[in-house]
Amino acid sequence: MNWVLTLLLFLYPFILYAGMQFSSAIWVALCLLPLAIWRLWGLRRHIKGGWLWTGICALSLLFGQSILSDSDLGMRLYPVLVNLALLVWFTSSLYFPPPVVERLARLKEPDLPAHAITYTRKVTKLWCIFFLLNGSVALYTSLFSSLSVWTFYNGFLAYCLMGMLGAGEYLVRRKVKQAHGQ
Known part of the structure; x- marks a missing residue:
């Protein structure tokens, strides 16, 4: 369900x-x-x-x-609230470790090397920036755009951007692992 x-x-x-x-x-x-x-x-x-x-x-x-x-x-304003909640969660995890991305990485690889911990912290910061920017655009479209523009951004484009960020991070992570002999 x-x-x-x-x-x-x-x-x-x-x-x-x-x-x-x-x-x-x-x-x-x-x-x-x-x-x-x-x-x-x-x-x-x-x-x-x-x-x-x-x-x-x-x-x-x-x-x-x-x-x-x-x-x-x-x-x-619902997508704004979701982005705000994710921004607070990811940001607070930087101050109350481990960062969200490190927690997720440890599900697959419990004993992360030091360079991976540093990397996951940077990726968590990158997602914070994403949620801040995405939430800002969601707010703008909520307040100043037609319902069709709001739907296009929040129902399609935002997910495309999230997918591109995730795919780009995956490619960078592979390079980082290669550089450290993993």
């Missing part, structure tokens, strides 16, 4: 776009809010402290804005 929710939220911009063509923001928000909360609840074992409830409150405020104003603005 988590895969279905993940897919639905991956398609969120297109669902919002389609929903707004046939219904009011109130009904679209009432349908999408439970999905977003359900997905967040599914991640509860990975979310520490009060962050789960902070996320649920933030989602409720955004979607509540759309329900109360019959406007899609609150729902458009």
Whole structure:
């Protein structure tokens, strides 16, 4: 079921776009809010402290804005919230190690050499920059663009950019490993 929710939220911009063509923001928000909360609840074992409830409150405020104003603005801000949450998570991991990318790398290779730890820290910083820039563009498209432009960026282009960054990092990582005889 988590895969279905993940897919639905991956398609969120297109669902919002389609929903707004046939219904009011109130009904679209009432349908999408439970999905977003359900997905967040599914991640509860990975979310520490009060962050789960902070996320649920933030989602409720955004979607509540759309329900109360019959406007899609609150729902458009969802990708901004996701980028902000990821930015906070990745950034905080730099101050409270290990960094996120190191944690992920250790799943495959528990005994990372020193150069790999340095590399994962740099990659975590790179993802922080990505989330900051991507969230900024998501905010701009939410506030100043048409729903179709917002959908194109947040439903397609942002994922392409994320994929390109991931693929580029993979190629650089292979070179780094080669340079260190791995």
